[in-house]
Amino acid sequence: MTKTTTDLAVQHTDVQIKKKRGRPKCFDEQQALEKAMLLFWEHGYEATSINDLTHALQITAPSLYSCFGDKASLFYRCIDYYLEHEACPIIPIFEQAKTAKVAFEIYLYNHIQRLLQPNKPAGCMLIVAAVNCSEQTHDVQQKVLEKRLKEKQKLLQRLQQGIVDGDLAPTTPIEEMTDFYTTVIQGLTLQARDGATQEQLHKVIEHAMRVWDLF
CATH class of the missing domain: 1.10.10.60 (Homeodomain-like)
Incomplete structure (x- = not known):
């Protein structure tokens, strides 16, 4: 039987519908x-x-x-x-602060606000999202580690800028300072995940900034 124009049109429509469904x-x-x-x-x-x-x-x-x-x-x-959307904006803070110490202090307090956001998971995703993973996810853990090391490098660079600007002595052990404040930052995440309040975390920062002049 020869197909009519109407039959062909119906067949074409059926094909279009199937494509859309797919x-x-x-x-x-x-x-x-x-x-x-x-x-x-x-x-x-x-x-x-x-x-x-x-x-x-x-x-x-x-x-x-x-x-x-x-x-x-x-x-x-x-x-x-x-x-881009959730982490503390470290670069603008570091660029606008007049000294390295002010930069670190502002960053730490702003970081806490990001760790304890309403209706958001506590802590920093860079730290908590790839812990306790199996060997099968080694590549994922390595990628996240690389991101964390880039963030750590920004701390070191801001301390180096402090030496250039003259608010840190040329002999300041900035690598040690970087290690110390990186440890503080990561520790704040674990405390936040364990239920520490903003007031408790602020106290940690107060003590961490008192240590600044000991380096």
Whole structure:
């Protein structure tokens, strides 16, 4: 039987409908990154499953893979999203502060505000999201370590600038200072995760800044 023009039109429409049904579900990529970031931030990389992610993002696994790649790739995107939107803006603080000491003090107090945000996981995602991972996630842990080391390098560079500007003596052991304040910063995260209050963390900073002149 010869197909009529109407039959061909109906067939063409059916094909179009099938193609549309096969397309990935539309979603806001930035909103999806934020939701995924919160999951990784709260539960860590290894404990967050693909099922957890697809449920939170309300997308299918194929859509997730199509847009973000594998779980590790999505995690790296979330780390970058965290650094851009949630982490304490270290560079503007360091650039605007008149001395290295003022820069560190302002940064520490602002950092605490980021560690204890309402309706957000406590602590710094760079520290808590990839701890206690298995050997199978070594690459993920290494990537996060590299991010942390870059943040640590910014501390050292600000101390070096303090020597150039003259507010730190040329003999100041800035590598030791960097290690010390990095340890304080990381310790604040663990205290925040354990339920320490803002007042308690402020006291830690007060003592940490008193140590400044001992170096």
